[in-house]
Amino acid sequence: MSVASSVLIPYASYLRVYEPLAAFPEPERTHWARYARLPRTPGAQEELRRSLADLLPTPPVPVPVHESGEAFVAHLDGVVVICPWRTRLRGWLALQELAGQFPEPVLDAMLPPVVRVQVESDYERWLSRNPDARPWIRTAVWQVPLRWFALFGDEDREYEAGERPYGPGERPAGAGADGAGKAPVLRYRTTMAQARRRLARALRALRESIDDGPMTEGLIEVGRWLEEFHPRALVELDFGGLVHAVPEEWLAADRSAAQLAEGIAALRAGDGERASDAYGRLAERWRTVRDLRFAN
Numbered sequence: 001m002s003v004a005s006s007v008l009i010p011y012a013s014y015l016r017v018y019e020p021l022a023a024f025p026e027p028e029r030t031h032w033a034r035y036a037r038l039p040r041t042p043g044a045q046e047e048l049r050r051s052l053a054d055l056l057p058t059p060p061v062p063v064p065v066h067e068s069g070e071a072f073v074a075h076l077d078g079v080v081v082i083c084p085w086r087t088r089l090r091g092w093l094a095l096q097e098l099a100g101q102f103p104e105p106v107l108d109a110m111l112p113p114v115v116r117v118q119v120e121s122d123y124e125r126w127l128s129r130n131p132d133a134r135p136w137i138r139t140a141v142w143q144v145p146l147r148w149f150a151l152f153g154d155e156d157r158e159y160e161a162g163e164r165p166y167g168p169g170e171r172p173a174g175a176g177a178d179g180a181g182k183a184p185v186l187r188y189r190t191t192m193a194q195a196r197r198r199l200a201r202a203l204r205a206l207r208e209s210i211d212d213g214p215m216t217e218g219l220i221e222v223g224r225w226l227e228e229f230h231p232r233a234l235v236e237l238d239f240g241g242l243v244h245a246v247p248e249e250w251l252a253a254d255r256s257a258a259q260l261a262e263g264i265a266a267l268r269a270g271d272g273e274r275a276s277d278a279y280g281r282l283a284e285r286w287r288t289v290r291d292l293r294f295a296n
Contacts, residue, residue, distance in 0.1 A: 010048065011245045011292075015138040015148050015222075016236045017192070018074050018081035023230035032082045036073050043072070044240065047085055062111055063091035063119050076191065076234040083136045083236075090135050092123040134228050142245070142293040143286055146260060146279075147218035148237050150202040151195040151226075152188040154258035160185040162248055184243045186251050192226065192233040198261075199223050205267040209275070245292055256282060 021029050021036075035041065047070070064087055072083040095116070099107065107116070127133070140148075162184035190198075199219055206216045226235070243251060263278035 010141065011241045012139050012141045013144040013148075013240045013242050014044075014236075014238045015140075016072065016083045016238065017136050017226070017229045018072065018076070018083040018234040018236065019136070019230045020076075020079055020081050020232055023233070024082070031069065032071060032084075033080075035069075035071060036080045036082065041073050042070055044238075047087065048241075051087065051091075060111065060115065062095060062115065063122070064088045074189075074234055074236070076232070079232075081234045086135050086137070089133060090137060090139070092119065092126075093135065094139070095119060134225065136229075138225070142242075143290050144237065144239065144242070144256065145218065146256075146282060146286065147215060147222055149188075149257040149260040149282075150199055150219060150264070151222070151235055152190050152237060152257040153194075153198070153261060154255060156188040156190045156194075157255075157257065158185070158187050158189060159252065161252065162243075184248050184251055186239040186243060186254065188237040188257060190235050192229060192231055192235055195235040196223070196226060199226070201268075202264050205264050209267045209270075209272065242289065246289060254285075256285070259285075 021033055024032055047068075066088065068085040068087040070085045070087075072085070074081050074083070095111075098110075099116075102110070163182040199222065203216065203219050203223070206212075206219070210216075239251070259278055259282045263275045263282070266272070266275035266278060
């Protein structure tokens with residue numbers, strides 16, 4: 001298994017959009033401009049710690065009372081791009097999905113009904129004042145949805161190997177205080193223009209070759225989400241906490257975007273058998289990851 005940190009990390013992947021400062025209205029633009037100049041900004045680990053801490057009180061706080069003023073910061077061709085956390089909005093959306101995944105008695109044990117009713121009421125009031133709100137981050141648990149790979153090419157892949165845990169007296173500068181090594185990183189990054197082009201090509205190939213199905217519907221839904229953002233944005237797929245769930249050799253060998261692109265190219269060439277084989281191998285690879293959710 002890969003190197004784990006001292007913090008329990010949800011086994012989730014993330015699809016993020018980073019927009020240039022020009023995409024934000026004032027006074028938010030000024031806030032993010034100042035934020036991006038900070039010497040250090042919190043990362044995904046810190047967001048997770050804060051979210052998990054809110055679940056400890058009795059009753060738990062499943063959604064923050066106030067929206068986060070934090071963001072992920074990156075650079076695209078020398079331009080600062082911002083991905084707001086919007087933790088409160090994402091918490092509301094996650095609770096809506098949760099309701100469809102568990103029986104009501106299980107939900108009641110996890111989150112008391114009175115808490116869920118209050119959260120739903122808060123969201124409805126907020127949404128009436130913010131009807132066009134959308135998250136900059138999408139989350140998937142125990143998987144990377146295969147449709148997300150359609151936005152990227154193998155050339156967008158960025159992989160950093162992890163470092164082993166260190167024993168007493170041998171911890172180098174930068175390693176965790178508890179001796180934990182650095183976890184591996186696997187992500188894809190591309191421009192919004194490229195992501196939209198790839199998605200459009202994939203949709204065209206699917207519609208010309210097979211009947212509409214879950215992959216086609218999923219791509220349409222992701223495409224509508226991408227249309228909400230600035231055309232000069234950065235799109236990122238981050239394997240996130242999944243790097244702690246699978247062996248590092250699995251990560252190093254993963255070429256899921258290339259494999260999906262192979263299947264799409266086969267469809268365009270009219271080779272349904274090769275397309276089916278490529279997609280089948282990719283689906284089986286990720287089925288083994290999803291099955292870990294139910295492992296002992």
